[in-house]
Amino acid sequence: MTEKTKTALAFRVEDLTHPRSLKALRSAKRLAGGYLAISVLTLAAIxxxxxxxxxxxDAVWVRGTIVVASAMLTFAFAARTARGSRGAYRRLRIASGVMVVAIACIIALPGTFPMWMKxxxxxxxxxxxxVVLLVNGPRMRALFAAK
Structure with a gap:
């Protein structure tokens, strides 16, 4: 393990490989992957x-493109988080939370987007x-907390 890797992984490897940690990380990655797959299929439908x-x-085109880009980033953050990156974990928490709020606004806006997109x-x-619930749960917060 390089010195840079040791610094990036400020927790014990056993904590990251604990069955409950693995399950939470795997689930977050799968959900992010599902978000990416749905987003790409939606852009294809558009x-x-x-x-x-x-x-x-025009709003559908813009939103569809933005969602694919954010889904690609979210999946990348989830994959790097599963490998133990604290920075990716922080970015995953922020990006997933912001996107949930943005989606709630899209659904609430009257008339801008067709029902199928909502x-x-x-x-x-x-x-x-x-993803938000998993990465903000006590196990993941404790695992990635600054020591």
Missing amino acids: IVMRDDASVVN IEQGVCGLALLG
Whole structure:
């Protein structure tokens, strides 16, 4: 293990490999992966339905693109968190929380987005809510707490 790796991993490897830690990290990564998959499929649907202005408007294009980018980052943060990166853990906590709030706003906005996208965003929000609950739980907070 390099000195830089020892500094980045300010906790015991046994803590990271504890069965409950592994389960929480694996679940967060899977939920983030599901969020990414749904987001990519939604962008593909937007491309397919681009000629129907009642289904795909400019707001849908912008939101769909932003969601794919944020989902890619969220998945990358979850993957690096699962490998023990404290910085990625912090970024995962922030990004997932911010996106849940943004999704709630999208769903609440009247008229801007078609119903199909609000439903899709609701599904993404549920996946991210799972990530938020996992990474903000006492086990993960204690594992990644500054020592």
